Amino acid sequence: MTTKKILGEERRKLILSWLKSTNTPITGNDLAEKTGVSRQVIVQDISILKARNHPLIATAQGYMFIKPNHEEQTVRQVIACKHHPNETEEELLLLVDHRVTVRDVMIEHPIYGDLTGSLMLNNRHDVLQFTEKMRETKAVLLSELTEGVHLHTIEADRMEHIEAAVNALKQRGFLLN
Missing domain, CATH: 1.10.10.10 (Winged helix-like DNA-binding domain superfamily/Winged helix DNA-binding domain)
Incomplete structure (x- = not known):
């Protein structure tokens, strides 16, 4: 057509x-x-x-x-994480399974300063699509430039969801203290 x-x-x-x-x-x-x-x-x-x-x-x-009214109805937090690249899917699934949206990933680059990649991952389907695209394209994760250290901006409609997700990351050893 x-x-x-x-x-x-x-x-x-x-x-x-x-x-x-x-x-x-x-x-x-x-x-x-x-x-x-x-x-x-x-x-x-x-x-x-x-x-x-x-x-x-x-x-x-x-x-x-990005609709402004959506942002007003959500709670946001920036979290610091560290893990191996092969644990990325597990980290992201853990977050979305706690009803958290992963808005982006950020690193501090020694030359460019802060680098941010938009993710907007809301559910398991989004995460699996993202990780499949990473495998298909053989793209390098931003966190690979910083030995696994990265930040995520996460958001949810209730603070309890963010707290539960953060606790799960901490238990798994993905949260940077």
Whole structure:
């Protein structure tokens, strides 16, 4: 099926509208197919929209619009972790199983300073999709640049969920004291 090519501003308005209308990520390939342009054009469009201060993030699952009202209803905490790369899936599953969203991963790089990668992992499906993509692409985890040390911004609708997740990480030895 061939889609009619949608030009510039009209395409960016559509992309923004589609992202605002869903709580799930939309891949660059899906946006490219819907608008009849290449994925690289979509990457450029997203960069333009971000430069215009639209709250967009790129996750392993696709692009998302961060809705302000969602952030007001959640509790957030930054946690410090350390583990081997082969324990990443276990760590992330442990967090989402406690009804916690893993927003991002951060490291302190000796040259670039703080580096952050958006994750937005909400459930087991998201985590398994993320770890499968890591295996397929043979990508290096940010934490591999810092001997396993990394931070996560986590959020939940109740502080009890965060506390339970943190306690589980501590019991497993993943929490950096």
